[in-house]
Amino acid sequence: MEELRIEKLIAGGFSLARTKDGKIALLDAGYPGEVVLASRKKGKNDFRLMKVEKIIIPSNSRRERLCRSFPICGGCDWQTLEYPDQLLWKKKVIAEQFGRVGKIDLDEFDIVASPKAINYRLKMEFVCFQGRSGLSLGLYRRKSKSPVSCQGCVLGLEGFEKVRALIEGVLRRTSARPYNQASGKGEIKHLILRGNGSGIMAILVTKGEHLPDEDRLVHEVKNRLGEVTTLVHLMNSNDRVVMRGVSRTLFGEGILEQELSGKRFEVPPVAFFQNNLEVTELIIQHIMNEMGQSVGNSLLDLY
Template sequence: MSKRNRHKTFENLEVIDTGHKGKAVTKTTDGQVVFVDNAIPGDIVHAKSYKKRRRYYQAKPIEFVKLSSHRTEPVCEHFGTCGGCKWQNMEYNQQLYYKQKSVEDNLKRIGHLDLPSISKIKASEDIYFYRNKMEFSFSNNRWLTQKEIESENEIQQKNALGFHIPGMWDKILDLNACHLQQDPSNAIRNEVKRFAIDNDLSFFDVKQQKGLLRTLMIRTTSTGEAVMLLIQFYDDKPAQRKLLLEHLKQSFSEITALLYVINQKANDTIYDQDVICYHGQEFITEVMEDLSFKIDAKSFYQTNSKQAYELYKITRDFAQIQGNEVVYDLYTGTGTIAQFIAKKVKKVIGIEAVTEAIEKAKLNASDNKIDNCKFVAGDMKKVFTQEFVAKHGQPDLVITDPPREGMHKDVVKVLLDLKPQRIVYVSCNSATQARDLEILTKSYKITKVKPVDMFPQTHHVENVVALELKS
């Protein structure tokens, strides 16, 4: 039997929910789960499968029999091909509904938790142009549309500057306009591409590992006063590099940090590379209340600046700070949460695995004239021990904001042994958060839960949980 014949057609599937990675959930009359691309709850579709797993199918719609009343017209011309904003066809209030539902479902289904009433999700003020950091890739062999593939005409221009096609490491979607980052992001990206093509600057060939231009990163601030532009070059050609960088320096006065990297590794991560400043400063500055944070090319900072402020205010509120607390900030990153609460507590000890992040945290704390924060670099499960606490003091409050995989089991065990009065758990993955909370609730009760939408038009959602030590 041919591969084509193994694909199955489903008729009149009603989308009833959202599931893994935001995909639309449907069920056949015999209970088989089918995840359908580019559909939303309320749609009724005919669909054809393209992948089969033991417990479900993945399918693409071939006809919409009925459209959901909650549909909206996507604003982006690249919707459906670019994988960045999969919920752009769903009204924002419905996006919020399903994000809140996913948090509640994960906490109850995975964590088996006895929950208080969950607060209404904190919506984002901006649902487009909210990101302060975007990364784009160059390619000399861009993703072609079906119309281009079927055309008899030779494709004249194959260079691209944009995003990876989901699931295809070697294909880049060429972007005309992106609705995620404020101006002058689109203008800069499009001018880089135009100038590079006009001046025969080679775009990266990922398969052959050659070419001048590899990646481009743009960072902005909520104040709108500064732009960082970093171009990653593969070939080391000083004359061509200077030609492009000088053009950008002259063309965009908004660029206050013009940087570059020469990276000839197999991967394009820059964290082990030297960043060279061509023009301006090596950093841009973000402001939050009376704090300022210097952000360089390698810094981690929440990518929705306005909503990060809301997230931190909720975290501070959940902490119920009295003024004399010893606070541990686990997975502190560059110390933004630690410094955000520092002036209201006795002292804060921040722990983070990335040494460079800790150095930036110390620098920012010094600039902000904060002297009651101590930042320590090291593997969390090795650093956060009873011996460490004996040296730095028993915590009254622990704030933890781990990566997507959640906290290591040894870290959870230490928390249970230490028994701080309060824990505030900030998470970008409520599934792993639920796993950790199930263990913590042996000694703690959950008092507050508040989801926060950091990424409109996507299924991603942050969640903040407050825990109190049981009496």
């Protein structure tokens, strides 16, 4: 164990400190200015990976966690840091990455805050696994492919957590089993939720064509979850990509209508669409402002 004072936050969700012998320590938690007690996990010649065991002196910018699964779940890195401080450190991380990796010194730039700091994601992917209470729908553990239960997640749109929990309960009452990649057994791989603020598309992803107790599942979701406007079965034999394969609509239209900058889009189950609608609106407005004095009507989207 060693007492450390955290200097800064860096890319990858780590915090950085220096040990008594001058080595760089990358820690799995903690915020700048905090004094922590940390244990050594791994070490190399130029740095050490360490685990924070206790916060001795907390930062004034530390806040209470927003969900019960933090920090075990990998959905958030800095959830207990006040949002304005998150933006400040995101800006510093971006500038450092451009300078250290790209050898580019950035001019002064702004980090634009999301109008919604929670409940902003239009899509969430929950992995199906065998938990302590049976079939579970959760997220992956931080920096791992090991699934963990998530309760009260604040990333997805309001209503997502209710739908996730109820579908989890319905699946537990069927003969459906979580798909196990190692053994190849089981059926259910993921539950994907997509929303537009007024309705939710629920997508059940299976390894093969069989969806156990389909009629019961459809009946319960349709009658107990008014928020779900369409239920889709996605058959995906590929273990490397979540949203891929042939889909069939179990009820509803099988699409989700989304409006963006006055344009109406019909989003099918596996289509890409920006996850943060409010920030996407700001990006479009920025592009329009930049193009205001441009000649011509062509735009190159270089990524």
